[in-house]
Amino acid sequence: MLERVAHLLPSELTAVLARMPAKAQEGLEEIRIRDNRPLEVWTLGVSTFVSSSGSLSDNPEGAYKPSYELCRKLLERMTNHSVYAMEEELRRGFITVEGGHRVGLAGRTVLEEGRVRGIRDIGGFNVRIARDVTGVAGQSLPQLIDRNNRTIASTLIIGAPRQGKTTYIRDLARAISYGRWQSPQALGWSGRKVGIVDERSEIAACVRGVPTFDVGPRTDVMDACPKAEGMMMMIRSMSPEVLIVDEIGRDEDVEAIREAVRAGVSVVATAHAGEWEEAAARPAIKRLLQEGAFSRGVVLRRTITGLSVKVVDLSAASAAASIATGSAARAAGHSTASPREPTGAARAGESHAP
Amino acid sequence: MLLKLIGASLILFAGTLIGFLQAARFADRPKQIRQLAGALQRLETEIVFGQTPLPDALQHTASNAGQPVGRLFQAVADELSAGEGRSFRECWDHAMRRAWPTTSMRAPELTVTLRLGSILGMSDKDDQLKHLRLAAVQLKAEEDAARDDQAKYEKMSRSLGLLLAVLVVILMV
Numbered sequence: 001m002l003e004r005v006a007h008l009l010p011s012e013l014t015a016v017l018a019r020m021p022a023k024a025q026e027g028l029e030e031i032r033i034r035d036n037r038p039l040e041v042w043t044l045g046v047s048t049f050v051s052s053s054g055s056l057s058d059n060p061e062g063a064y065k066p067s068y069e070l071c072r073k074l075l076e077r078m079t080n081h082s083v084y085a086m087e088e089e090l091r092r093g094f095i096t097v098e099g100g101h102r103v104g105l106a107g108r109t110v111l112e113e114g115r116v117r118g119i120r121d122i123g124g125f126n127v128r129i130a131r132d133v134t135g136v137a138g139q140s141l142p143q144l145i146d147r148n149n150r151t152i153a154s155t156l157i158i159g160a161p162r163q164g165k166t167t168y169i170r171d172l173a174r175a176i177s178y179g180r181w182q183s184p185q186a187l188g189w190s191g192r193k194v195g196i197v198d199e200r201s202e203i204a205a206c207v208r209g210v211p212t213f214d215v216g217p218r219t220d221v222m223d224a225c226p227k228a229e230g231m232m233m234m235i236r237s238m239s240p241e242v243l244i245v246d247e248i249g250r251d252e253d254v255e256a257i258r259e260a261v262r263a264g265v266s267v268v269a270t271a272h273a274g275e276w277e278e279a280a281a282r283p284a285i286k287r288l289l290q291e292g293a294f295s296r297g298v299v300l301r302r303t304i305t306g307l308s309v310k311v312v313d314l315s316a317a318s319a320a321a322s323i324a325t326g327s328a329a330r331a332a333g334h335s336t337a338s339p340r341e342p343t344g345a346a347r348a349g350e351s352h353a354p
Numbered sequence: 355m356l357l358k359l360i361g362a363s364l365i366l367f368a369g370t371l372i373g374f375l376q377a378a379r380f381a382d383r384p385k386q387i388r389q390l391a392g393a394l395q396r397l398e399t400e401i402v403f404g405q406t407p408l409p410d411a412l413q414h415t416a417s418n419a420g421q422p423v424g425r426l427f428q429a430v431a432d433e434l435s436a437g438e439g440r441s442f443r444e445c446w447d448h449a450m451r452r453a454w455p456t457t458s459m460r461a462p463e464l465t466v467t468l469r470l471g472s473i474l475g476m477s478d479k480d481d482q483l484k485h486l487r488l489a490a491v492q493l494k495a496e497e498d499a500a501r502d503d504q505a506k507y508e509k510m511s512r513s514l515g516l517l518l519a520v521l522v523v524i525l526m527v
Contacts, residue, residue, distance in 0.1 A: 011439040072476070073441050081408040081434065081442045081475040084401055084482050110478070118478055 001028035001129050005101055008127070010073040016064050017041070019054025028129055029162075035071045035123040038063035075122055078103050088224075090118040092200075100130035100205025100213060130205065132213050136164065137171040140309040142183035144172075144296050146266065150189050152176055152242055153315070154266050154293060156285070158273040159300035164307050165270040166202050166246060168300055170213060172268060173203065173244050177216020194219040195240030197230035203246055228252035235263050242266045254284045261293045275299070276312060289314065362523045369522070373515015380508040382458035384500040386423060390463065391493040393419040393427060394470075398486040401479070408442070408475040409434050422457045426467075429453045446471030462499075466492045 002025045006014045009031075016039065017031065027044035034040075038049045038060040048056040049063035057063070066074075078095050079086045089095045094104045106124035109116045146153040152172075159165045175182070179191030198204050198221050204211035206223040215221065220238045222230040227245050234240050243260050245253070248269045260267050273279035276299055280289055288294060297312035393415050400411035409431060416427035429449035434442065447468060454464050466489055473485045 069441070073439070076442055076475070079475075082401075082406075082411075083476055084479045085405040085407055087478055090478075120477065 001026060001131075004099060005031070005127055005129055008074075008077055008097055008101070008103075010070050010077065012070055013039075013066060013074070016050060016052055016054060020050060020056065021054075024048075024056060030129070031125075031127040033066050033071065033074060033125040033127070035068055036065055039066055071123065071125070074125060078125075087118055091116060093119065094200075096201035096205065098205070098207050098212065100132070100202055102128045102130065102200070102202060104128065130202065131167060132170065133167055134171060134174070134214075136307055137168050137175055137309075138180070138182050140298065140311055141172070141175055141181060142185070143311040143313075144298070145181060145183060145186055146295070147185060149266075150186070151192050152266050152268065153295040154261060155268045155296040155298060156279070156288075156294040156314075157268065157270040157298040157300060158276065158279040159270070160274045161272060163300045163302050165300055168298075168307070168309075169244055169246065169268060169270055170203050170215060173219055173242075174214060174216045176242055177218040191216065191218045192241040193239065194242045194244060195231075195234035195238050196221045196244045197225055197227050197234060198223050198246065199225060199227050199230065200246060203244065226252075228256040231256040231260055231267075235260055235265060240265055242268060244268045246270050247272060249282060249284050251284055254287055257288060257293055258291065267293070269294075358527070362527070365522055365526075366516070366519045369515045369519020371515070373512045373518075376511040376515065377508045379458045380500075380504045380511065383460065384497050384504055386457050386459050387463055387493055387497040387500055389420055389423040390426075390459070390467070391490050391497070393423050394486055394489055394493070397427075398483065398490075401482050401486070405479070422453075425456065426450060426453045442475055443471045446474065462496050463493065466496065 002014075002017055002020075006018075009017070013033070017025070017028075020041075020043075024041070024043045028041060029045075030042035032040040032042070040047055040049055040060075040063075041056075043056075048058060049060050050056060051062050052064040075083065078097060083090070086095060090105065093106075094102050096102050104124075104126035105119055105122050106126075107119045107122035110118045110120050141152075144152050144155050157165055157169060159168075173194050173196055174180075177191050177194045179189060181189055194216060196203050196215060196219060198206065201224050203213075204215045204219075204221040204223070205213050206221055209221075209223060211219070211221050220234070220240065222234055225233070227248060228250070231243055231245060234243060243265050245257075245267070246269075248254075248257065248271055253269075257267050257269065271279050271282070271285055273282070276297060279285050279297075292314070295313070295315035297314050299310040299312065301308045301310075396418055397411055397415045400406040400414055401408075404411070406414065412427050412431040412434065416424045416431055418424070419427060426449070429452065430446050433440075433445040433449045450464065450467055450471070470485060470489050474482070477485075
């Protein structure tokens, strides 16, 4: 994992990280760099501090402390020496770099009329290493298909941060685009035209408009575009059959998704939430669920064995019963239902993907 | 006798040449400062309106500026793309200091330029604009001073070269 981001980091820092044990390097998920404070990494699912000799410890004392100069160099590298060209990113608080890695930033904010305009004096960086895993969505895809229209049903995917939502929808986009439906019922179906509205440049990780991740041959990407606007643009110009968006939750997203569903486009969206009930309680998502914009729900959770995927069938459940659906899903969560397409009443199955 | 004549004319020729070169330096300095200010103006446009990444912006500026100022920016762009983990300021400093003697510009302009190196690319648009404007004002002041120098010393150094050569010839004869 380290070699994927090595080109982004100043050489001093890469040298320190390269002295870590090989296993820790392989499992690297996050590198947290704070000005003059201990260097922290998340690897193999836990947080540890790194000393300058590369040894790992829970104790921050004796850890390597990146200098001010190093942080400045890091910022230069991340922004290609051009902080001024990153205003939108600084306003949002993170930068997406080549390869789809996301760098979160913390520092002193600059305000303009009470709104954050950017960050200056950046003292904290969180380098999140993007991983592209093929096949994570494969097992649950048969439960998500819409047999009548020979495509994927509109699906809302929820999960807490770092649970693999983006990896999951990227794989979903790829599978739909290639037509790898993984289901005997879907034999002979071709792939579908997929439109990805990639506001954070994380799903496809476009560099100059060209995706760096494989998102499938029938996929178009609207990069760094606000979701609501991007969805409308896609519908108008690219005639997608499936729209994929990340992290919905604002009011304008609701209107755009409504419009897309009305136009006969399947929408696959993700939202931040730990539990189905939490997502359903958020005003924007609640409205969409009540209107029946989504016919499937997916709850993602990372476990030791891999990604746990729980599918909720919303098409049969009435709008008001969406909460009940959630509890049904939870009740069924521990049963070992085999992957199948849910029919009739609200039903939930769980499948594990490696 | 013939040898003496040849020697004397050689000295005269060399003295005149040195005088003319000196005069040319005085004449070129304000021109080049103006060129540098123009190049920075272009860089400003690239940064503020185009939001072009700095390496590309430098490349564009270099190819559009006249020589020898274009060379300065090209040198920075080259050092930057060579990378080697150095910060932008180090690249800027190093390239400017190395390429500066190939121009007719002097230390005050260099100071203004080097000061820019620590800020270019490291802040938002408004801030970049402010610093680039400040540099432009400072360069304008240097240009005026250079023009005064030119008026004072250009002709003088031209004749001084010849006169000194004549003096040497007279002393030797």
